[in-house]
Amino acid sequence: MINKQEDNLQTYNWQAETLPGTDTILDVFQILHRNISHVFWIFDLIKQQYLYISPSVFKLRGLTVEEAMKETMAQSLYKDDYNFIMNHLQPRISHFENGDDSMKSMTGEYRHPHKDGHLVWVEISSTLIKNDQGKVDRIIGISREITRKKSERQLQRDTQSLFETVFNFTGIGIALINEDGSFVNVNKGFCKMIGYPRGYVMEKSFFNFVVPGDIECIHEIFDTTHHAKNFEKQSEIRLINIHGQIIWGLINITGVKSLKENRMRWVIQIQETTERKKAEETIKLLNTDLQLKNREMEQLVYVTSHDLRSPLVNIKGFSGELMVSFSQLTRILAEIAPEEKQNIIQQLFNEINESFDYIYASVKKMDRLLRGLLDFSRLGKQIKAPSMLNMNQIVADVIKINEFQIKNQGISITTHKLPDCWGSEDLINQVFSNLLGNSVKYLEKNRPGKITISGRTDGNYSVYCIEDNGVGINPRFHDKIFELFYRLNPERNEGDGLGLPTVKKIMELSSGKIELDSSEGKGTRFFIYLPNKEKADRG
Ligand code: ADP
16 A cells, blocks of 8 residues: 655655555556546756656646646746745745644645646645655645636536525515525515515514415415425515505415425515505596596486476477467468558568577477487497397498488499407497498598498407598597587588497497598598407407
8 A cells, every 4th residue: 555654756665565456556656647637747846847747738738748847837837826836835845844744735726828828727736745854855746627617616606696696686575484484585675675674684584574464375375385395376465664564565485395404495576566556556446436427427418418308398399389379470460460561570570480490490409419419328228238240231231221312422332241240239230320321421522422341350350441432531630520529510511420429439338449541532441340259358
């Protein structure tokens, strides 16, 4: 066996020592010297040169033994590492020579330059060798390549620091807790969320920061995860911050079973949702308010349109009676009045008659408007249950109703094959009546009218297009025309301004929508989107 006490290689009897088996120590050394990837070397401190370098230097540094042997120690090491070694070598030798044996062997990480210029990280174990006078004159060393280990360690360090950065600077609160709620670790995000410093949080239990009513919910999650190896669950809970305010958080709990310690731990991630929750609450309140206002509004429209019609009926009835009485009166007057008064009586009769005509026309219009408003307010109240509708049939019926006008005005109508849709027949019929009626009504007087009705399927919708080559609508009014009683150029055509608001309301009731594409003088295209199956998503 190699005598571990013996330092001086030269005095060692290599040949004589044998190992169990047949190899001598020298044989073993030679095998190692040729085959091992570590580089053995001996450096003579007196001559300042290498006495020996094993052939593996070629593998380590790309140098032949001859090339490596010619190098000085400074050439064989990276500059900074050489300076470091030199600063420490002399004191180390002195201490060792003075009897401090701990200085004899040392290990450190240094860099050798490779022949192709890059640096090779090595772990060098060096041993100081004394001569007969007790003075250190040689160093024996082994250089072991650690470049890979080094880069793995660096990668590990980089990954860890990346993880720490993410852990601490993510906007999400993260805590690793034990079964009893005590913290194993907690990040800055969590501490910021609740407003307490990390040191304070670490001493508490996670449950100290949870609204008591929500603790049970967390325990339930823990219980269900307890027997699973890895488990993840989401829930919304409330925390209490340093000011005693409630913080809403979307919590994600992952149970991790440590097989080594045979215990459960939980990684808790919390994303604050207080603002969203507040916004949701506000929207909920506003929605309720809106629904209330809507109902009030509908009620108001219904009551006014309904109640205003009865005095109107009176005005209509009594003005009719007045007219009859007045014509009787005029007849009597004509009989008994002197000749010279006959002209003035006739003039008065004409004026009063004209006033009656105005009253009658206004009453009629008001009656029509109130009836329209009443119908509008009742829209959707008593509708036929929705079903799949054969739109080819519905459109054909609508065209038939307008047939007289279409023929009379020489309008050419083209209808393409239309897809079915889901809706209430009466309402959808009304939509197409209003739109086709408008297309006919708003044609240009001085060019032949052309109307085309087509349809296609677009995802969950059937889309219908009613196109005319009429007067068109300036894009500035594309929104306005859907307002109650709004009419463009009322002097040009008859109408009440209720057609398009009615269509719009029906579309809302039918989970559909209406769009238009139109420009003045060129014509208009209305697009109707209706669900093509029972439950289409709104698009
Ligand atoms: P009304 O036809 O009774 O006036 P609507 O609500 O149906 O009321 O339409 C509102 C306004 O939109 C109309 O006054 C008209 O100016 C315009 N409009 C509607 N359809 C068309 C169309 N196809 N072409 C041109 N203008 C139209």
